Amino acid sequence: MDADLLSQLAGGKQRRLELLQAIAASGSITHAAKAVGLSYKGAWSTVETMNNLAGEPLVHRVAGGRGGGGTRLTTRGQELLDLYERLQTERRSLVARIERERRGASRDLPVLGRLAMLSSARNQLAGRVTHIKTGAVNDEVDLEIGGDNRIRATITRESTRTLRLQAGTPITALIKAPWIMLAAGTPAPLACSADNQLHGRVRRVARGAVNAEVVLELAGGQTLAAIVTNASVDALGLRRSAPAIALFSAASVILVRLD
Numbered sequence: 001m002d003a004d005l006l007s008q009l010a011g012g013k014q015r016r017l018e019l020l021q022a023i024a025a026s027g028s029i030t031h032a033a034k035a036v037g038l039s040y041k042g043a044w045s046t047v048e049t050m051n052n053l054a055g056e057p058l059v060h061r062v063a064g065g066r067g068g069g070g071t072r073l074t075t076r077g078q079e080l081l082d083l084y085e086r087l088q089t090e091r092r093s094l095v096a097r098i099e100r101e102r103r104g105a106s107r108d109l110p111v112l113g114r115l116a117m118l119s120s121a122r123n124q125l126a127g128r129v130t131h132i133k134t135g136a137v138n139d140e141v142d143l144e145i146g147g148d149n150r151i152r153a154t155i156t157r158e159s160t161r162t163l164r165l166q167a168g169t170p171i172t173a174l175i176k177a178p179w180i181m182l183a184a185g186t187p188a189p190l191a192c193s194a195d196n197q198l199h200g201r202v203r204r205v206a207r208g209a210v211n212a213e214v215v216l217e218l219a220g221g222q223t224l225a226a227i228v229t230n231a232s233v234d235a236l237g238l239r240r241s242a243p244a245i246a247l248f249s250a251a252s253v254i255l256v257r258l259d
Contacts, residue, residue: 015162016050017084019043020073023059024081027070042158054080121174121254122225127151129169132160140250141165143173147220152195153253163257172256179252180226182214184236185243195250198224202242205233214238216246 015036022032033043047059058077062070073081127145139160143151151173165171183190189197200216203223212233216224224246228238238244 014084014088016046017081019046020050020058020077020081020084023047023071024073024078027062027072029059029071032071037161037164039158039161042161045158046162122177123173123175123180125151125173125175125222125224127171127173129165129167129171131167132165134160141171141255143171145173145220145222147218147222149198149218149220149222151198151253152250153255154195154250155255159255163255165255165257169257172258174254174256175224175248175252177213177225177227179248180224181247182216182226182228182232182236182238183245183247184238185245190245190247192247194247196246196248196253198246200224200244200246202238202240202244204240205238207233214244216244 018036019032019038022035023029026032026035029043029047030040033040036043038046051057051059054076056076057074058080059071060074062072125145127143129141130144130150131142133140133142135157137157138154139157141153141155141160143153145151153173163169163171181194185199185201198216198218200218203215203217205215206213207230210229211227212230214226214228214233216226218224226246232238236244
């Protein structure tokens with residue numbers, strides 16, 4: 001069994017496959033959506049994403065008639081669901097055996113998931129949800145990432161449901177380095193439109209022909225990388241140990257749940 005696949009299924013990435021299970025059991029996208037906590041629209045969006053990722057339809061509509069209409073898995077969808085259910089059985093058996101041999105092992109699985117995660121986002125910060133402000137379309141999600149540092153993310157209401165977010169949920173925040181602006185360090189927060197302001201000190205500056213990667217060390221020991229121009233590095237006096245502030249929009253934060 002592929003260890004990377006097993007670690008993914010041990011985390012929170014099986015939500016789409018749970019929807020497949022519910023569709024197979026109920027024959028109804030409406031009932032399946034309710035069973036996994038999605039809206040009708042969110043369920044169809046998830047189905048469309050699965051179809052795209054699989055390269056062929058996994059779910060199709062059945063027209064009404066003598067047997068009634070509904071939603072069914074295609075042959076390929078059923079094949080993948082059967083494999084998933086077998087993997088889940090193997091996973092539960094493996095986790096139970098490891099837990100017997102090493103107490104607390106199941107607690108460490110999300111940590112291993114974060115370590116194994118591959119992403120093009122330069123910044124990956126582990127945190128925990130502290131508050132969710134619900135809107136009609138978008139939600140504001142506040143995270144604590146350690147060292148009294150907090151991040152705000154703006155995501156769709158549907159994403160909040162899909163990730164099953166609530167206060168206390170462990171979450172990983174992804175922020176691409178080019179999305180972060182830097183300012184010279186000041187004791188007080190800057191008056192600006194950026195939702196997030198993280199204070200730190202420059203750990204290192206790696207210059208290129210035009211741009212530079214500037215890595216800040218935050219109060220909790222985490223690091224945050226930003227890509228800025230060499231001219232900005234000079235203008236802001238960004239050198240090792242210099243105070244600086246990382247600024248970025250809440251809309252620039254991508255949330256990933258791995259537990």
